[in-house]
Amino acid sequence: SQQGEEDPQALSIQEGENATMNCSYKTSINNLQWYRQNSGRGLVHLILIRSNEREKHSGRLRVTLDTSKKSSSLLITASRAADTASYFCASGGSRLTFGEGTQLTVNP
Amino acid sequence: GAGVSQSPRYKVAKRGQDVALRCDPISGHVSLFWYQQALGQGPEFLTYFQNEAQLDKSGLPSDRFFAERPEGSVSTLKIQRTQQEDSAVYLCASTHKREFGNQPQHFGDGTRLSIL
Numbered sequence: 113s114q115q116g117e118e119d120p121q122a123l124s125i126q127e128g129e130n131a132t133m134n135c136s137y138k139t140s141i142n143n144l145q146w147y148r149q150n151s152g153r154g155l156v157h158l159i160l161i162r163s164n165e166r167e168k169h170s171g172r173l174r175v176t177l178d179t180s181k182k183s184s185s186l187l188i189t190a191s192r193a194a195d196t197a198s199y200f201c202a203s204g205g206s207r208l209t210f211g212e213g214t215q216l217t218v219n220p
Numbered sequence: 221g222a223g224v225s226q227s228p229r230y231k232v233a234k235r236g237q238d239v240a241l242r243c244d245p246i247s248g249h250v251s252l253f254w255y256q257q258a259l260g261q262g263p264e265f266l267t268y269f270q271n272e273a274q275l276d277k278s279g280l281p282s283d284r285f286f287a288e289r290p291e292g293s294v295s296t297l298k299i300q301r302t303q304q305e306d307s308a309v310y311l312c313a314s315t316h317k318r319e320f321g322n323q324p325q326h327f328g329d330g331t332r333l334s335i336l
Contacts, residue, residue: 143322154224154311154327155263162322200262206251206276208325210262 118201118211126219131188133214135201136181142205144177146186149198149213158186158199191218222246224328226312232334233302241297241331243312252295253325254287255311263311269295302335309333 118135125131137144143162147155161168161177161184168175174187188195195218202208225244233239245252251270255263256279265279271292280287284302289295299306309332313325 145324147327152329154329155313155325156327157324160322160324202262204265206253206268207265207279208253208255208263209265212260212262 118199118214120214121212122215122217124217124219125191127191127193129191129218131191131195131216131218133186133199133216135184135186135211137184137201137203137209137211138182139203141179141203143203144175144184145202145208146173146175146184147200147202147210149200151197155200188216191216193218193220224312224314224326226310226328226331228331229329230332230334232336234336235302235304237302238298238300239302239333241299241310241333243295243297243328245293245295245312245314246316246326247293249314249316249326250292251315251317252289253313253315254295254297255313256281257309257311257330259308266297266310299333302333304335307333307335 145160146158149155159170159175161175172189177184198213198215200210200213202210227242253268254266257263267277267287269289272289284300286298309330311330313327315323
């Protein structure tokens with residue numbers, strides 16, 4: 113069963129706009145990870161945020177974590193057509209539990 | 221170096237047949253994971269190995285599913301007497317350390333299994 117829920121389920125934007133995806137989880141975490149999955153491919157790790165961190169940046173990615181609300185958000189700034197993919201949050205150690213994902217479409 | 225490699229990329233089988241899916245992790249990676257991903261869903265954990273030891277198989281959906289990693293490198297996921305509900309993408313991932321709590325997992329591109 114999925115621990116997390118992501119919203120929106122699908123998001124369509126124009127190139128250059130920002131994209132924000134949200135993730136909620138149910139149990140306590142040590143860290144939360146975000147992955148990207150292009151159609152027909154495996155998952156690629158994007159960023160990991162620890163439970164004692166509130167915000168983390170990596171290039172055009174910004175992740176926030178609110179452990180009191182058991183939620184996280186992923187912001188992609190200045191989106192590109194190549195950012196079109198599904199994005200998943202995941203938590204856990206040996207056993208990653210994934211959300212259901214947000215399908216992002218960036219239109220050129 | 222090479223990433224996680226899975227074969228075959230696509231597998232079509234008739235209901236009731238047995239199938240075997242192979243995963244070659246990144247060389248030297250200690251931990252290996254199998255996930256099942258249904259269409260439009262996130263991956264769901266199946267099982268985990270540390271070297272050749274299967275430390276967690278709690279996600280395997282039935283006793284028709286069996287995984288092994290006899291020499292601590294290549295792993296095989298076997299599904300016996302396949303059912304239509306087994307149709308999914310099977311993903312393999314690996315990490316290079318035992319303490320994986322803060323380690324990203326490196327995924328292969330998966331095997332898409334279709335049961336007719």
